[in-house]
Amino acid sequence: SLVSMRQLLDHAAENGYGIPAFNVNNLEQVQAIMAAADALNAPVIMQASAGARKYAGEAFLRHLIDAAIEAYPHIPVVMHQDHGQSPAVCMAAIRSGFSSVMMDGSLEADGKSVASYEYNVDVSKEVVKFSHAIGVTVEAELGVLGSLETMKGDKEDGHGADGTMTREQLLTDVAQAADFVQRTQCDALAIAIGTSHGAYKFTRKPTGDILAIDRIKEIHARIPNTHLVMHGSSSVPQELLAIIREFGGDMKETYGVPVEEIQEGIRHGVRKINIDTDIRLAMTAATRKFLFENPSKFDPRDFLKPARAAAEQIVRARFQAFGCEGQA
Numbered sequence: 001s002l003v004s005m006r007q008l009l010d011h012a013a014e015n016g017y018g019i020p021a022f023n024v025n026n027l028e029q030v031q032a033i034m035a036a037a038d039a040l041n042a043p044v045i046m047q048a049s050a051g052a053r054k055y056a057g058e059a060f061l062r063h064l065i066d067a068a069i070e071a072y073p074h075i076p077v078v079m080h081q082d083h084g085q086s087p088a089v090c091m092a093a094i095r096s097g098f099s100s101v102m103m104d105g106s107l108e109a110d111g112k113s114v115a116s117y118e119y120n121v122d123v124s125k126e127v128v129k130f131s132h133a134i135g136v137t138v139e140a141e142l143g144v145l146g147s148l149e150t151m152k153g154d155k156e157d158g159h160g161a162d163g164t165m166t167r168e169q170l171l172t173d174v175a176q177a178a179d180f181v182q183r184t185q186c187d188a189l190a191i192a193i194g195t196s197h198g199a200y201k202f203t204r205k206p207t208g209d210i211l212a213i214d215r216i217k218e219i220h221a222r223i224p225n226t227h228l229v230m231h232g233s234s235s236v237p238q239e240l241l242a243i244i245r246e247f248g249g250d251m252k253e254t255y256g257v258p259v260e261e262i263q264e265g266i267r268h269g270v271r272k273i274n275i276d277t278d279i280r281l282a283m284t285a286a287t288r289k290f291l292f293e294n295p296s297k298f299d300p301r302d303f304l305k306p307a308r309a310a311a312e313q314i315v316r317a318r319f320q321a322f323g324c325e326g327q328a
Ligand code: G3H
Pocket: 023, 049, 050, 051, 052, 082, 083, 159, 197, 198, 276, 277
């Protein structure tokens, strides 16, 4: 059934686990997530980006999630709007049936310029006001996602801020986080700790200087009742990169967020973990391998089947690692 995200995150907090929030764009991704959730009896957060809505269309996404709920009535499902760039976008998503929205006021409505703190408070507060009136959960974001290695916003894949940032911008400030949550009354807070979207997060296996798990601990100590959200949380498995390269892909050396670092975050208030890239890598690896090994095949179902199975496998692994098994 469709539930509010607040309900799921509260349960996760009471029971000390975290919930992966998977980006979806098509049928096979939705099916993979639901099959994994069903097998493990895990709660589901599926989220759609602006890019997903553009790719699939609002109606197709909504009906895909409705189909998931109909096919698996015993699994609680949240349909979340990822990175809303304005209150109007959040409002439109709610009208379209989403049970949760993200107001990303860390950037201005152009999605590129770093916003002022007061702008972020204002738009987040506004979204909380109309969302809470009808039981919709609100995630807000404080701090700018980007790399502490290059001091760049994560513009590379079309998301996030342009240009060079300061360390202060790239790490959510503890006192400001407390003030922000108190003033906006958001349900969940996305924080900046050195992660960025896409496959190219770190040039080496991250250590504390470029992935600031300690900052999570400090924020959680100050606002223990706020559910924290980690964006850019794909782990970018080396074995998937290897398959992609082996079967004709061209991907540079890169590292993601290690699962054990996310687990440390979950011990300190992280309740929602955003993952998109890992599913993309899994599906691409399986598709490349299948088509390479079966050059005469041309029915899309033939390569979408292993792609869907690969997505299901990584979703299962994240559900298990984050403690979701049996929590639905
Ligand atoms: O917000 C980031 C997600 O990875 C979505 O990416 O905008 O390419 O759909 P997208």
